[in-house]
Amino acid sequence: MKKSLIALSSMLMLGGTAHAQKVAFEEYDLANGLHVILHNDSSAPVVITSVMYHVGAKDEQPDRTGFAHFFEHLLFEGTENIKRGEWFKIVTSNGGVNNANTTEDRTYYYEVFPSNNLELGLWMESERMLHPVINQIGVDTQNEVVKEEKRLRYDNSPYGQLIPQVKKYMFTKHPYRWTTIGSMEHLDAAKLEEFQAFNKKFYIPNNAVLIVAGDINNPTQTKQWIEKYFGSIPKGPAIVRQTFVEDPITQPINATFEDSNIQKPMVVAAYRTPSMKTRDARVLDFISTYLSDGKSSKLYKKIVDDKKMALQIGAFSYNQEDYGTYILYGMPQGEFTSKDLVKEIDEEIVKLQTDLISENDLQKLKNKYENQYVSGNSSVEGIADNLASYYLLYGDVNLINTEIEMYNSITREEIRTVAKKYLNPNQRLLLDYVPAKDKAENK
Template identity: 55%
Template sequence: MRLRSKGSILIAGALFLSMASSAQKVKFTEYDLDNGLHVILHQDNTSPVVAVSVMYHVGSKNETPGLTGFAHFFEHLLFEGSKNIKRGEFMKIVSANGGSNNANTTQDRTFYYEEFPSNQLKLGLWLESERMMHPVINEVGVNTQREVVKEEKRMRVDNRPYGHLMEEVFKNLFVKHPYHWVPIGSMEDINRAKLSEFQAFFKKFYVPGNAVLSISGDLDIDSTKKLIQSYFGPIPGGPEVVQPSIAEMPITQEIIDTAYDANIQLPAILTAYRTPAENSKDAVTLGMISSILSGGASSRLYKELVDDKKTALQVACFNYSLEDYGAYLTLAIPNGTTPLDSLLKDIDANIKDIQTNLISEQDYQKLLNQAEMSFVNSSNSNLGVAENLANGYTFFNKNTNHINEQLKEIRSVTREQIRDVARKYLNKNQRLVLYYLPKAK
């Protein structure tokens, strides 16, 4: 049933706010082992499953020029095996015991996880402790994963339509900061890197004091603590990891650039603005501005450019939040022969309207509903809860309880703040304009 009237929308919003307000608070237990490993436990006995995760505070930001792509490389390399797990057996052990596993890397962290029936919690802990304590890092594994990473880059970047778009954005937005390159890094760097350099990278960053063990699901707190001490307690603490602190000069003049992609037939116009770190309230507000502009078929840009004018096939806005900075992006792909500058003009006009006028109360209520639904959806699984808890500790000043404060942060954003944040960050003299064009093969 679609709610069309203003009154119906407000009633629906009130009902959603009521449900969100009564949502159960995520309870957790957290503590540190003597070696510095931070542990977070969330008990949820509603279903017999458990998620075991380790978040290492290491991403492409921790690399140096000439040695890029290391963090993403280790996302793969640490599945090679360990002192007690034969090469190629890690994933087989997981699947043979009814589980699933994966890992992912960003500019700021690497996240490994397993999901198991809860009677295999012990196995999940053992696997992650093996990965941390004594993985096998040798020439065989390194050479194997070199080829794996090359193939991934070919599939996901080099041969994928618009695959180099983010690379073009970040190399323009950041000059000094390691966000200048993307996590996949340079294949040339990976190819010429020595085994000793990979081993040194592991010893520096994959240590207990630079990690969070976050577990959510059907578990008993006391018995889980004993298992954790047994498997992770003996791991040496390692050196203290100091995160880089590199400031960028403000962008004060519009940057205009052009990139070419042999994998596309349709051009795109993109703008990117450098924005503040993810732990700032302004980052929350910028995410809400994205919803106003392109959050679904009823959003401003979609209705205007795709539905009404039919000048765009696709339009999107989002705030790419990271630990040190962020990037606010707008993207449009033209319909037919629509000039890219025409799309840019319409996008700019919509941003200008947000900078000038307060959004209506009705739109504000809709925006809160969307933001809260997005938050609820991000924590509707044990894995989602485990990751959100680890994120709070790692990126929000060791505030694991951030998971329970996000809705309050969203609701505290006013219409005036939406206008003011748009005025502060989304100006033409603070941005990159990128023309992303087809290139003949």
Template identity: 60%
Template structure:
């Protein structure tokens, strides 16, 4: 049986093993004259350092007819620079004992290297080269265009349930740029001119739209000097402005059907529009998903998989994005169980959350699960660097959100859970998606 969790990304479940004590993440932050925001966390627990840059640009910054640009640049900015020959970026990292990668969401693009701490300068040089001297030419665009097409074929077009999230988001956000997938349209990328790619880089990949977040075995005074020498000459770009597109409320249940030739078993999914990640209620929606489907003792798993044996897989997750969130449930039937039966069973468990307070036992369990998830996310240099950058980028420049999040979790009450379920999980404001097999 395939693993659906490898196909759609959501909050990672954490096994509760013991009560841990969270340590405050100490950091230093400042702005450079060119607008680059710098965050430094000094930790000598291991001789490694994570160098990361988070650009505040994702697929929501694109326009219809030219989608996929942000994800495309995730690939294109590995092509090479004026001082790094084409194809040499990854080789340099590997030859010096490091690892690196990048990822793109609807809201940001994140590049990183993790090196032995004696290669700290190399990490700074690589990221400054990417920002200051990228080579954006026809051969690089053509090469990465084929790479992105192959990625889409592999992870979307030929993947079971690969279009699930795309079908959900186009229904849930008919006006907002969340309407299209992060990978975008291949036709849009084919039609784009080189000058359009160059203009997109010039607009968004500038120091005043980025956070340089570094964590690990460093000396902060020395790091400041090095950062100035590597990034000080990068010119400031024009101010980056973004206006949130407001969606009209959903006032009646939406129903849609999609067909997938890569599956043999149908699925039913529901999706509700939820608050953006900066809202306290977004964390409450994450807590609701923990109650419903995190682990074998969760409400939906125990009911539909263990007791009634109606489902092969069942789950729910809160996809928290900057402007909005999407709260999603899904179920794959067992033994030809009707999809509407699965929907009814899911709705019954949601109705219980809307009517009754969760038990004290369940409340303590989900608090512990989220606290362990929080602690795990702040283990390791890379995790700390990314969380610090995300706090600044998505929580009104509040880098200390990394330390405040645990207090927020502990402050959520049983009444808060019930109220959020009533407010956001109404059948009249959701999408019901029937995801069905199609003939090949």
């Protein structure tokens, strides 16, 4: 009884926190098509100015991969009014921080300043959009930076090729088949005019959303600054995107990859899943958490703790705008093999497909996702990122407040149905990710 009361108390507190965290925002469009979203939060004297462009690795040509990620670096090189090498100096000297990141679907830039420097942040992002300097010096410099990043994150990192290898087999038609960092050979072969054309096509106001979040002292003044700095930027031609439809996976895919950076083998099971915008994708998130989120999860407790068959076990949903991938992985130990782990994993999946999970387990999942919802909206940086993503990728800004309702409405029956629909042996890749033979022989 005492445990029940404590659990009930925790749920009420969490629910109250989630409700209190409802994000208020205002949105409108400039004449050039730039979508603007404002979120006022005066709890701290900071403000974030961010721009998300609807361009990612999937918008590249097969022989020119890596452009979107390259631009994440290139557009810090400087503008007509910000000299080369001065961008970061301006930010830090005014008490700010900034960064950028790229996915298959979008590119995101942001600055966080003390709120009295809001105008500076808006000016800098408008400079990036209107006046970027894209010259050979910048391209050559960032080419070396990207090459070093690829060496660190992919080429010389243990298990760094896991996602690239999975993508290669999951997608044969869609641009998701290549990595965001792309091919160094493609970047080396590209001419300056190609980079300039890529910028002209995608980094335009009608392919972007501007977020101002935080301590907006004067909303009227903020709107005037936005119009002043962004309103005159020319609207670009509408971007026509090709639709890529993958054939269903109906036969098991078996593959092996040798990695010279590892000593322990890993087995990977991957399933192609629907767009992150779908309800099924949210149900798969629940399934991933149920199976492998934390040491109390089904797979970890069974395979690592109880049977001691693996050093590590895990699962995650790799969610994207057009398709997703559900990835399970495990590292066998002792006398156990990858086949042993797959057998144990499949047994748990069959249970999901056959039986309903307990009401208690379902409530635990809902509690975790409410907690994630609160955490995701606990900072202006998180709110700004969420506002931009929900507008640009999901087409509904208010999901920042309502998506949690979708998770809370997921039923045990849905979990069983979705597991049956997507997690079948004939619909997956089984990848043996093993040490390179020469390394294993020299061990």
